[in-house]
Amino acid sequence: MNKQQWDSFDHSLLSSVLTIQQSFIGQLDLKSAFSRILSELLTLTGSDYGFIGEIHHDPSPYMIAHALTDVSWDSDSKAFYEQQMAKGFEFRNLNTLFGVSLITQELVISNDPAADPRSGGLPRGHPRMASYLGLPIIHDGKMLGLIGLANRPGGYTSQLAALLEPITFTCATMVNAFRQQQQKQQIEAELLANNQLLDAILLNVRDGIVLADYQGVIEIANAAAAELLCTDAEALTDSHLQDYLNAEGSRLFAAKLKRFLLTGDSDEFSSHINIQPKHRSKGSPQFLELGVSELKLANRKLFVINLHDVSARREQESKLEQANISLRELAETDDLTELSNRRAFDSLLEDNFSKCKRLDLPLMMAIVDIDHFKEYNDHYGHPQGDEALRSLAKIFKSKLKRCVDSCARVGGEEFAILVAGGNRDDFNGLLKSVNKALTKLAIEHRASPFNKLTISIGCSELTRKMTAPAELYQAADNALYEAKNAGRNQRIWHPTNATN
Structure with missing residues (x-):
């Protein structure tokens, strides 16, 4: 071609590229765009047939033709062509002229394919190939596709290939944009699916x-x-x-x-x-x-x-906790008097002994025993004896009002009082008030030399020599024993033996 012909060719080529680009931007339809480009190329170059395909790897490179001239030669090849083009015609045989481009990513020109050692031949019945031009579609150094043209009168030249660079550049841009759009759609689809899954999870x-x-x-x-x-x-x-x-x-x-x-x-x-x-x-x-x-x-x-x-x-935990409290109270409460029992008192004694010993605080204890209580039961009966125990328990409850004061029934007719803090005078005053309240009740006891219900009290006080709660308890018990031997109806302290 002379210069005027080349200029006309270049003008027609650029005009076609611009039109196809504008159409592609609006639709992003790669197959339609490649079909139009192939049609323009065949017309501009005078080629008989050709293809434009996209390169993939699996892991070897292969091509999917989005535009391919129908060169079928019989009904079977026609049916095969239509079937393959519906999903994209795959070319995986690299032992061909187009395979050279896929492997080398370079321009391939062959004006005598039959004698070209790079050619792998054609399928039986395929139209004759007199010349071939393979134009790689490159974007950022990566081969994205391939343009193949065949049977141009006079063959193909590197000058023609250079003139077609706007086409290869346009195709590269289209493939890249198409893939980005596909990737975006895939991400959006995955995001939508994830959002739907998240919504379903959050909802259910x-x-x-x-x-x-x-x-x-x-x-x-x-x-x-x-x-x-x-x-x-x-x-x-x-x-x-x-x-x-x-x-x-x-x-x-x-x-x-x-x-x-x-x-x-x-x-x-x-x-x-x-x-x-x-x-x-x-x-x-x-x-x-x-x-x-x-x-x-x-x-x-x-x-x-x-x-x-x-x-x-x-709610269940609260009920269980309340039930446990009730069970603990039952386990630590004397049924008859509703005072603490011996088990609960031993625990209180141990806790108070350790605390008062550590902090050097006063701790006083008294064991109270009803005088001649066996004779009382024998004379008045056990129900009346139970009532006498309850009456004395009520007196204890009314007199021991501080949170640090405690009283328990520790035996049949024996009670124990434990008071932390205060002094001996205060403790004696407390015990006097108990005795005074009992005297005021004037419970008859004809089997007693006192003709009324009386009590004997043994008292003890924590000393520095004591090392265990049992020593404090034993001291009060010893004092009670002395009070009984001394005639009952009295209060004795141990170890000082101070009486009142």
């Missing part, structure tokens, strides 16, 4: 799920969270979780969230927090268990807060 999970930023602003909340906080999911969005907690719950939430930020330990926050939402309608208190974990995204950090309704469990 029984626990409340809240996604919040580091300022505690809620970004996402499921229906369960809204129900637990007595609102709706839309109202939760852009609000603070603390707005839906009572004052104590809000304080605990803030404290534990701060600790989580400092330590990064989610276990610090996954604890039972008694929270009664202030928006909750009237009814039984609602207790929530909150757990938090950190969600690290590409450019930000969020909290995933789990809300679990433990109201039923807390």
